[in-house]
Amino acid sequence: MLKETPALFDREAGWRRPVGDRSLSDVHASIAVPRGRGPWRKFLSFLGPGYLVAVGYMDPGNWATSLAGGAKYGYTLLFVALLSNFMAIVLQALSVRLAIATGRDLAQACRDAWSVPVSFVLWVLAELAIVATDLAEVIGTAIGLNLLFGLPIEIGVVITALDVFLVLYLQSKGFRWIEAFIITLLGVIAACFLVQIVLANPDWSGVASGFIPRPEIVTEPGMLYLALGILGATVMPHNLYLHTGIVQTRAYGDSVDEKREAIRYASIDSTVALMFALTINASILILAAATFHSAGMFHIEELDEAQALLMPLLGAAIAPVLFAVALIACGLNSTVTATMAGQIVMEGFLRIRLAPWMRRLITRGIAIVPAAIVAVLYGESGTAKLLIFSQVILSLQLPFAVIPLVLFAADRRKMGALVAPRWMTVLAAVIAATIVVLNAKLVWDFVIG
Structure with a gap:
């Protein structure tokens, strides 16, 4: 399955293997990019993948870390949300560039560039990241269903497992249907939070000061733990794999000029979408x-505790209902995109070719089974600690996705004329180094107690 093929080594391009199966082959290049039309029409054809990626930046795990951070430290950690979003914009732009320039998603690039043992380790780590992602999403959605309809957590977990059939149905209608579904739910989430923010009437001067960096974010272990949780909930490993796959659903052409134009429009799409995600996270x-x-x-x-306290604190009966609706929408959105990321990771690293429904069933099963077991065992108690812990695990997994991405995007042999500009490479390298240093600090704090 991961057998070496030295004869396919491409010395000129720096790849051990040539481009193989296309990422998400059943929807690859399925959305036409208009030729000879104005820039607005072309941009609209690229609108969508950025919002699927943005979903991962506002999942239920992010709720837990942001709620805990806001309750304990007020507006202080808003800077971390802003910094994380900036990191995400740079890294997702690199993901777009890698996919369009090489015709590979990140998993395929790792497989085609490095040896089998290295690829296998990276695949295992990517799967662990997706399991951690699903843990947050399954628990979050199940809690939302419990809050809104009174369903037991166990029943909610079973319901969240059915999202695989939703993905199959929507994708059978065309990839645009998935994008429309995701964007609609994002609109619901935004509306819910807009109403709650108006009801909360925050101290806007305090909000503004929260975006200013403070040294205690790094020096205080408890604050750093939550900061890394926010980082892990924002810059998520599976999103880098996801974006490199779904951006290839556009039929942007094969020439360097067409690809350069595609990189520009796809980067604008992801940047705008991630700024929207920042408003939700904040x-x-x-x-x-x-x-x-x-x-x-x-x-x-x-x-559930946060939802129960909203009505007496805000004085409006609709506040807890909106909280639960937004939580369900976030969880449902995130499980759909995590399923697709799981498919990209499995196909890209292992080169497994199965029928679409079977692929999704397997990738969903790998991710949701351990998440479901944990959710059922813990029930309603201790769910926030599990959610925050899952986000920290994601943060620890980040270097193993970010470093390969930066290395590939900066390699002129692999990227050709579309290699990342020097300033972007330097910025991405600084981001990768920051993530590694912060993770090392977290591990050190944990070891010394």
Whole structure:
């Protein structure tokens, strides 16, 4: 399955193997890019993948870390959300460039560039990241269903497993249907938080000061732990794999000029989408700071506890309902995109070719089974700690996706004329180094207690 093929070594391009099966082959280049039309029409044809990626930046795991951070430290960690979003914009732009320039997703690039043992280790780590992602999404969605409809957590977990059939149905209608579904739910989430923020009436001067960096974010272990949780919930490993796959659903052409144009439009799409994600992430933290921290409730971590306290604090019966609706929408969106990321990772690293429904069933099963077991065992108690821990695990996995991405995008042999500009490479390298250093600091703090 991961057998070496030295005869296919391409010395000129720096790849051990040539381009193989296309990423997400059943929808590859399925969306036409208009030729000879204005820039607005072309941009609209690229609109969509960025919002699928943005979903991963506002999943239920992010809710837990942002709620805990806002309740305990007020608006202080808003800077971390802003910094994380900036990192995400740079890394997703590199993902777009890699995919369009080489015709490979990140998993395929790792497989085609490096030896079998290295590829195998990276595949295992990528799968662990997806399991951690699903742990947050399954628990979050199940809690949302419990809050809104009173369903037991166990039943909610089973319902979340059915999203694979939703993906199959939507993709059978065309990839644009998946994008429309995701963007619609994002609109629902934004509307829910807009109403809650208006009701919370936060201290806007405090909000503004929260975007200013402070040294205690790094020096205080508890704050660093939550900061890394926010980082892990924002810059997520599976999103780098996901973006390199779904951007290839556009039929942008094969010439260097066409690819350069595609990189520009796809990067604009992801940047705008991620700025939207920042407003959602900041809204969660601002809501927690304005309601819980200002009321002296510094240890709000459980999502159900937060929802129950919103009505007495905000004085509106609709607030907890909107909280639960937005949580369900976030969880459903995230499970759909995580399923697709799992497919990209499995096909890219292992070169497994199965029928679309079988591929998704296997990738979903690998991710959701351990997540479901944990969710059922823990039930409603301790879910916030599990959610935050899952986001820290994602942060620890980040270097193993970010470093290969930066190396590939900076390699002129592999990227050709579309190699990343020097300034972008330097910036991405600084981001990768920052992630590694912060993770080392977290591990050191954990070891010394």
